[in-house]
Amino acid sequence: MSLFRVERTVRRSPEEVWRRLTDWPAHGRRVPLTRTRVLTPGPYGVGTRFVARTGVGRLSFDDPMEVVRWEPPTADRPGVCRLEKSGRVVRGWAVIEVTATEGGGCRVLWTEELSVRGVPTAFDPVLARAGRAVFGRAVEGLLRGP
Template sequence: MALIAFRRRSPLPPAEAWRRVTDWPRHSAHVPLTRLSTEPPGPTRTGTVVLARTGRGRLGFDDPMEVVRWEPPGPDGTGRCRLVKRGGVVVGWAEIEVRPDGAGSVVSWREEARVRLLPRLFDPPTAWAGRRIFGRVVDTLLAAPPRSAGGPGRPDGPGRGARRRGT
């Protein structure tokens, strides 16, 4: 399994950082050739399936991920989400944690993923690519200006400025 792990500091309060990094359709604007949707539509909760469709037309694959832990930030400001990848091509899990850090927050992302079609010797480059892609997604989501009147699922545009910590 390829381990993908990183942390990002943000000036955003934990509830806002959580809202941004768990707004699954917004990830679509930043992950190449991938569209995310949820079943059932609506707010995420335990049991929600996040479906990532990667590819173009018939050339692609689905990466269904079931939310098995959904704990938005509570009184202590910490939120946790765990997704289990149940696809035929990609298997593994991902965990997202948002916690308070001074006036802002820290987002921690840990994921183990395996592309079944690739030999294990591809795990290190998969981990490297995952850190780069998902790290950039989180950086952009945290740095984006507040959501416009465009509504949920709409990208807020490119952003910069989330500070990196860890790898």
């Protein structure tokens, strides 16, 4: 499995950052060639399921995910969201952490471990670099807004 982290510090409130990072349909607008569909009715929380479909035509795959931990940030603790990936092609997990910083901003830490069916573990470092690049841009786009 390939492990990667994306870390960003922004001048937005933890509540606003949490809202932006857990807007699952917005992820599809920020990850290339991807559409995201939420399968469970809102509001979001533990048990929310969604699918990110990536690719073009027959060269597409589904990345189904479920929220298994949902703790929005409060004045005295960071926010934590954990996703479990259970697809035939992509498996693993992701954790999104939002922590308040002094001065009214916050730090975002996105940690993800994944494996891609058919990709040998020798390519894990390449997969990690690609994950950091793609999700780094996605996080920045989500934090910037529409």
